Every structure is written in structure tokens, then in C-alpha cells.
Amino acid sequence: MKAIPGHVLTSFQTEDPHPTPLGPEWGNGARVGRMVIAEAPAHATWSSKLREKITVPGVRVVRPVRATDGRFTVAGYRASDFVEGEPGHRVDEAIAAALRFDEAVAYFPAPTLDRDDAWARADRAVWAGHASHVKSGQLSHADFFGCCIFDGSLPPALTDIVPAEGPRPYGYSAALTLIDGLVAGAVDDAVLSRWSHIPDLLFLCDRALEYRTSLATTFGADANVSSNIDRVGSLLMSHRGATL
Known part of the structure; x- marks a missing residue:
């Protein structure tokens, strides 16, 4: 800095x-x-x-x-x-916190910030074909995992609120947190089963992974991140097949 x-x-x-x-x-x-x-x-x-x-x-x-x-x-x-805390591998706790966040902000309007950065463009592109989900959506956090820190047994701390570009379905903040945890190799694959009660979880995870894939392409992610993204995509496909 x-x-x-x-x-x-x-x-x-x-x-x-x-x-x-x-x-x-x-x-x-x-x-x-x-x-x-x-x-x-x-x-x-x-x-x-x-x-x-x-x-x-x-x-x-x-x-x-x-x-x-x-x-x-x-x-x-x-x-x-400033509050004490470090980013950690406590992904399930972060997902639970993201769900509580979505519940707490359900009645706050999603902002209209007129952004045109890479993150905003990627988010808009991911949701462009899902008008019905957007119409019934709410304020969502576009980087909850990245802003979530932990300090011992204290509750997780949220350092910032990064809004998605428009209304998103309930649970999207949590789904994006889950995908970020998987891509980072910070949580086991069974996390999808543990949080399967989130409505439309696989659909939300698909959108979250598409968002992260777009950003990885834009910013030239290293081979390890690209490999993890591919692996998570295969994992989601496997879960979709198991639910058919």
C-alpha cells in the first residue's frame, strides 16, 4: 500500500x-x-x-x-x-455466518452503484440469463469469505460488505463462500452435502463458480487455482447427477 x-x-x-x-x-x-x-x-x-x-x-x-x-x-x-482475527479455514463457520448475513439484510435494498470494474461485469454476466431469480432476490455479499476473519472462539468478524451488482437469491452469499472455500482447498468436498438444505444450492454454486471462473480468466489465475476450479466444476456435476 x-x-x-x-x-x-x-x-x-x-x-x-x-x-x-x-x-x-x-x-x-x-x-x-x-x-x-x-x-x-x-x-x-x-x-x-x-x-x-x-x-x-x-x-x-x-x-x-x-x-x-x-x-x-x-x-x-x-x-x-481494527479487530483481531485472521482469515482461516473455518469454512463451515463462514457459510453459517453468510446465511445469517443474508437473513439480516433481507429487507435492505441492493445498491445501485453504477460500477464497471471487472468484478461488476463478471457478476452481471453470470446473472444476465436468470431474470426470475434476480427479480425475487435480495442484497447479497460478493466476497464474504474474503472479508471473514476469525480469532479463537470469538464469533467471526466481517471486515467489509461487498455487494453483488443486483438482487441475488437468498443463500447466494453462502454458496459463494462455499465455492471460495472449495477452490482454496480449505474445506472437504462433503461441504456440499452438509449445506444441501440451502434452497437451490447447486444452482447457486454453479453461478458462484461461473463468477470465480470469469475473474480467474480476467486476472490470469495460476495453474493451481485453475486446476481447483476445474475440480470443483466436476464435483458440482457429480452432485447434480446424484440428485437426478
């Missing part, structure tokens, strides 16, 4: 001269005192407004930090409270 401008630090009332770099779960930002400052993505203000007020049972939602003038972003940066 590039150096945080001094006036940004001042706006968020911190002067720590030695920021500690953090990983993608924190938007590749840096810990500065009691907070994390990172470059603000297109959804930053929307996410901050929602994280400021939302409660998700069994999930520690990381709260945003406002600047001295009340803004959520300053000169392209945002700030959030």
Missing part, C-alpha cells in the same frame, strides 16, 4: 507514524493505531453506512470510522475499527 497522506491521518484523528500493512481481508490497507485505513473502493460509502447500523447475530460486523467532518471517505481513503 502506498503511503497514507498526512491530511488523511489527521482527518481520521490518528498520527501513528508506523502503519502496519494488512492483507486483502482488510482491503490491503494498514493498521494505524486503533483503526485500519485503506483505499476506498466504489462501494465504500454504501458499505460504511450499512456497517454502521447493521446487526448480524453471531457475527462481529466491523464498524466504520468517520472523519472529523463526518465523512466516511477522505481523498480516496476510508477507515474502520
Whole structure:
């Protein structure tokens, strides 16, 4: 991460001269005192407004930090409270948390952010042919697994809310978390059976894998990730055959 401008630090009332770099779960930002400052993505203000007020049972939602003038972003940066935790292989716990997230946000409208980045284009393309599912959908998290961190026996913490490009079916946040866990090799294949009670799980997993495949192609994923994506595709096909 590039150096945080001094006036940004001042706006968020911190002067720590030695920021500690953090990983993608924190938007590749840096810990500065009691907070994390990172470059603000297109959804930053929307996410901050929602994280400021939302409660998700069994999930520690990381709260945003406002600047001295009340803004959520300053000169392209945002700030959030820092909480301890590391990304982990606790995929089943993350899936359960993602389902609770979908339940908690069911009555919040999906945002209209007019994005045209690779993630937004991939998401729109994946759902373009499924108008009926989109019409009856809800706000969903497009990177729950990537934003979910764990600290011992504490409930998982959610560092950010990354919205899908439009309404998605209930359970899509969890299905995408499940697929991300499988592609990362962080969970056993039986995870599909353990969460088979999620409505239309295989359909949602197909969309999630298609989304990740598109992004892997766009960003040139390494051979190991591509191989894992192919393996997960075969796994889904096997489960579809078993349910016929």
C-alpha cells in the first residue's frame, strides 16, 4: 500500500507514524493505531453506512470510522475499527455466518452503484440469463469469505460488505463462500452435502463458480487455482447427477 497522506491521518484523528500493512481481508490497507485505513473502493460509502447500523447475530460486523467532518471517505481513503482475527479455514463457520448475513439484510435494498470494474461485469454476466431469480432476490455479499476473519472462539468478524451488482437469491452469499472455500482447498468436498438444505444450492454454486471462473480468466489465475476450479466444476456435476 502506498503511503497514507498526512491530511488523511489527521482527518481520521490518528498520527501513528508506523502503519502496519494488512492483507486483502482488510482491503490491503494498514493498521494505524486503533483503526485500519485503506483505499476506498466504489462501494465504500454504501458499505460504511450499512456497517454502521447493521446487526448480524453471531457475527462481529466491523464498524466504520468517520472523519472529523463526518465523512466516511477522505481523498480516496476510508477507515474502520481494527479487530483481531485472521482469515482461516473455518469454512463451515463462514457459510453459517453468510446465511445469517443474508437473513439480516433481507429487507435492505441492493445498491445501485453504477460500477464497471471487472468484478461488476463478471457478476452481471453470470446473472444476465436468470431474470426470475434476480427479480425475487435480495442484497447479497460478493466476497464474504474474503472479508471473514476469525480469532479463537470469538464469533467471526466481517471486515467489509461487498455487494453483488443486483438482487441475488437468498443463500447466494453462502454458496459463494462455499465455492471460495472449495477452490482454496480449505474445506472437504462433503461441504456440499452438509449445506444441501440451502434452497437451490447447486444452482447457486454453479453461478458462484461461473463468477470465480470469469475473474480467474480476467486476472490470469495460476495453474493451481485453475486446476481447483476445474475440480470443483466436476464435483458440482457429480452432485447434480446424484440428485437426478
